[in-house]
Amino acid sequence: MKSNLGKIFKGLSQISHDVTQFLSSFYKVGIAIAADFEDISNHPKNLMLDFESAIVYVSSNSSGQMGVFDNYFEVIASQNDVVDYLTKLGYKAEVIDGSSDEISLVTAGVKTGIGDISPVNSLVVKGIGLTGAIGVILTNAPLEKMELDGKTCTNCMKCLKVCPIREEANAKGNLDNCACGKCVNICPV
Numbered sequence: 060m061k062s063n064l065g066k067i068f069k070g071l072s073q074i075s076h077d078v079t080q081f082l083s084s085f086y087k088v089g090i091a092i093a094a095d096f097e098d099i100s101n102h103p104k105n106l107m108l109d110f111e112s113a114i115v116y117v118s119s120n121s122s123g124q125m126g127v128f129d130n131y132f133e134v135i136a137s138q139n140d141v142v143d144y145l146t147k148l149g150y151k152a153e154v155i156d157g158s159s160d161e162i163s164l165v166t167a168g169v170k171t172g173i174g175d176i177s178p179v180n181s182l183v184v185k186g187i188g189l190t191g192a193i194g195v196i197l198t199n200a201p202l203e204k205m206e207l208d209g210k211t212c213t214n215c216m217k218c219l220k221v222c223p224i225r226e227e228a229n230a231k232g233n234l235d236n237c238a239c240g241k242c243v244n245i246c247p248v
Contacts, residue, residue, distance in 0.1 A: 074148065075203040078114055081140040084133060085116040085194075086187055089171025090205045096170060103197050105161045107153060112202035114141065115164070115171045116194045119187040128192040141196055150200040157193065164193040172207030178219040178228035179242050185211040188246035189218065211248050218242035 075090060082088045091113045096102050103110040116137075118128055128134045138154045145152040157164055165182045168174050174184035181189045219225060221241040224233055 071201060071203055074145075074200060075205070077144060078141055078202065079205075081144065082114070082116045082137050084137060085118050087173050087184060087207075088114070088116045088205075089168070089173040089207050090114050090202050091167065091170040091172075092202070092204045095204070096166075099163075099166060101160075101162050101166070103162050103167075106155065106159070107151065107197045107199065109151070109199040110197055111199050112197075113167050113171065114196040114198065114202070115167045115173055117168060117173055117182065117184055117187070117190045118192050119190070128194070134192075134194065138194065138196065145198050145200055148200070150198055152196055152198040152200070155195040155197060162195070162197075164195050167195045168193055171205065175210055175212040176229070177212050177242070177246070178214070178216055179222050179225055180229055180231075181218070181242065183212045183246060183248050185248060188248045189243045213248060215247060217245045217247065221245050 078090070079088045093103070093111050096113070103113055142152040142154065155162060155164070165176065165180060168182040168190070169176055174182040174190065177183040177189060179189075182193055183189050216228070219228055223239060223241070224237050
């Protein structure tokens with residue numbers, strides 16, 4: 060009963076706002092709802108049956124390592140704050156590891172409107188180019204969708220020209236060989 064009181068006293072708009080505030084140290088934060096994922100095969104419901112919302116956060120990476128957040132401890136603390144907050148309100152929340160095969164973090168970023176898909180299947184975000192790090196939290200809380208304009212890729216194909224694992228746009232490649240960072244360094248966005 061106690062967890063339901065949190066839901067009654069806090070509206071979804073306020074909960075959505077609070078969640079984004081916990082993640083305010085990231086460059087961009089977005090929220091997508093279950094209906095946004097209906098057209099994809101690797102649906103978040105594969106990981107959480109009662110999935111309602113995906114919270115996505117991105118950060119540029121100055122270290123040069125692909126997919127790694129600069130301040131790991133700050134990331135963990137922010138993620139834990141969101142999970143603890145939603146749990147105290149009676150919802151489930153789960154941080155999705157970047158190596159998950161069950162859901163594409165890039166697709167989640169596109170669905171939230173944080174960014175656009177690049178020719179090398181990475182998330183391109185206005186102001187930071189190809190992202191070095193993407194995080195996702197799935198929850199059964201029916202949060203409010205954030206309307207972001209993710210159309211940022213210029214389709215200049217510079218990333219594709221330097222990519223050692225792809226020869227054509229949006230082709231699959233062996234991601235085990237993808238760590239050079241050439242696409243990140245050349246992206247003009």
